[in-house]
Amino acid sequence: MELTLIGREPRVFDGPRLPADATVLAELTAQVADADLAAPPVVLPDFHHKSTMELPSSVAVATAGTIRPTLTSASVNCGMALLALDCERPGVAGVIEFYRRVRERYPYPARNLRELSTHEVRRAAVEGSYFAAERFEVDAGELARVEEFGRLDLDRYGGADRLARELPSLAYQLARLRFGTVGPSNHFVELQVVEEVFDPRAAELLGVRQGQLTLQYHAGGGVLTGEIGALFGRRKHYPRHLRMAMAVQKPLYHLATARSYRQLRERLALYFTDGCPPVSRDSEEGQRLMLANAAAMNYGFAFRTATYAALKKIAATVFGGTGGRLVVDSPHNSIYEEEVGDRTAVVHRHNSCRAFPAERCAPGTVFAETGQAVLLPGTSRTSSYLAVAGPKAEASLHSACHGAGTLVADFAEKGLSAEHPDGHETLRFGYDGAAAVRVRHFDDNGVNAALGVLVDHGLVRPVARLRPLAVLN
Numbered sequence: 001m002e003l004t005l006i007g008r009e010p011r012v013f014d015g016p017r018l019p020a021d022a023t024v025l026a027e028l029t030a031q032v033a034d035a036d037l038a039a040p041p042v043v044l045p046d047f048h049h050k051s052t053m054e055l056p057s058s059v060a061v062a063t064a065g066t067i068r069p070t071l072t073s074a075s076v077n078c079g080m081a082l083l084a085l086d087c088e089r090p091g092v093a094g095v096i097e098f099y100r101r102v103r104e105r106y107p108y109p110a111r112n113l114r115e116l117s118t119h120e121v122r123r124a125a126v127e128g129s130y131f132a133a134e135r136f137e138v139d140a141g142e143l144a145r146v147e148e149f150g151r152l153d154l155d156r157y158g159g160a161d162r163l164a165r166e167l168p169s170l171a172y173q174l175a176r177l178r179f180g181t182v183g184p185s186n187h188f189v190e191l192q193v194v195e196e197v198f199d200p201r202a203a204e205l206l207g208v209r210q211g212q213l214t215l216q217y218h219a220g221g222g223v224l225t226g227e228i229g230a231l232f233g234r235r236k237h238y239p240r241h242l243r244m245a246m247a248v249q250k251p252l253y254h255l256a257t258a259r260s261y262r263q264l265r266e267r268l269a270l271y272f273t274d275g276c277p278p279v280s281r282d283s284e285e286g287q288r289l290m291l292a293n294a295a296a297m298n299y300g301f302a303f304r305t306a307t308y309a310a311l312k313k314i315a316a317t318v319f320g321g322t323g324g325r326l327v328v329d330s331p332h333n334s335i336y337e338e339e340v341g342d343r344t345a346v347v348h349r350h351n352s353c354r355a356f357p358a359e360r361c362a363p364g365t366v367f368a369e370t371g372q373a374v375l376l377p378g379t380s381r382t383s384s385y386l387a388v389a390g391p392k393a394e395a396s397l398h399s400a401c402h403g404a405g406t407l408v409a410d411f412a413e414k415g416l417s418a419e420h421p422d423g424h425e426t427l428r429f430g431y432d433g434a435a436a437v438r439v440r441h442f443d444d445n446g447v448n449a450a451l452g453v454l455v456d457h458g459l460v461r462p463v464a465r466l467r468p469l470a471v472l473n
């Protein structure tokens, strides 16, 4: 048997003005010390460690034969999307009305309204975005812009019937709530204008042009993704309501369905002790975990397709036009089986998005010409970028960072960034209904530094720069 030795040292994409933090690098290295790596772990710009997460952000890790849920968020399929609008730039009154309607549709705190029936939750878990497109009237052709067309095939992992037999009905009941909700803090709904186009051909293919209005949003995968994450181990982020739900769901899911004493003991050891141990991909438990992961991913895809439908409808009503077209929707917390080198590996991305080159995208789609579209947001006070996968994306396990928020803050703190000299402003809305406030923009030094690293290494090619006009967060 040929043995390939894989380096354990992370492959770090950083730069002199944005060096990856040595302490956080040491944490990452320690965390993957015993992992069956299929390639060196990848560290991207905006590398930092959030206290509620096991793994630092802006990371991709490929393992050869195990699934390691802690190498991504406990709730998979948090993601971002970009919508290209086809209307004139609205006045302030239009913007205020737009966000009033968004808050009305998706208030925060969310209503305890059942958005879906249990049958529909099952469909979302099995059919992903295809279910949501039918239910919320989105042209199925638009799903070519959603990663994996918004649906992972459950049949590879035991099928929908197995999921229906095993997942407790309480999981479906809770997942009827809050479907499509965006919410505040790092989640946002931002109106932008395309200020600069770098790659006119890619921009045209993607449906974006100079001066155009765009809408970018960041939303989680929803209740079912959190429940499934919690079923497979104890995670750092384990709020009380989830603990209460898990007290019932975990024994039903893992123990009541066990078919032998051996299986019962194995599941007790895997899912009822501290932490969240790795699971062998080729084992019965690995198959079951991949099935649950695919269902969670599908529900998350459906969730953001529902958000897309709602935002598009509101934009059409308030601004006129059709409400626009989807440019891209991609998760930044995911577990996929992908080709790495010459074998299939389990690729875990944590707060990093996939950047597949044209040849890995589905034939006949726009991404098969441009490469997968990649979003690199700055903040609501800086530009954000639309890019596509670059010629050397393989070097980063086909991954790019999902944002540059901490870099923008670091640059401002270190005096490497200052207020924008042209006096640009964003109209910022909150969920409390208070009057919006105007906030001054920074220069783009922070987000440009992140983009520069990705571009210099050939991981992405920039397509357009987007300046925020207004945001709800």
Ligand SMILES: Nc1nc2c(ncn2[C@@H]2O[C@H](COP(=O)(O)O)[C@@H](O)[C@H]2O)c(=O)[nH]1
Residues within 6 Å of the ligand: 046, 057, 185, 186, 187, 188, 190, 216, 218, 351, 377, 378, 379, 380, 381, 383, 384, 402, 403, 404, 405, 406, 468, 471, 473
């Ligand atoms: N354009 C905007 N980008 C934003 C906003 N708030 C956050 N962000 C970016 O998103 C990423 C992801 O956030 P995270 O907390 O999940 O890491 C962050 O790094 C920022 O780049 C916003 O209002 N507008």
Ligand SMILES: [Mn+2]
Residues within 6 Å of the ligand: 078, 079, 218, 219, 332
């Ligand atoms: Mn996210």
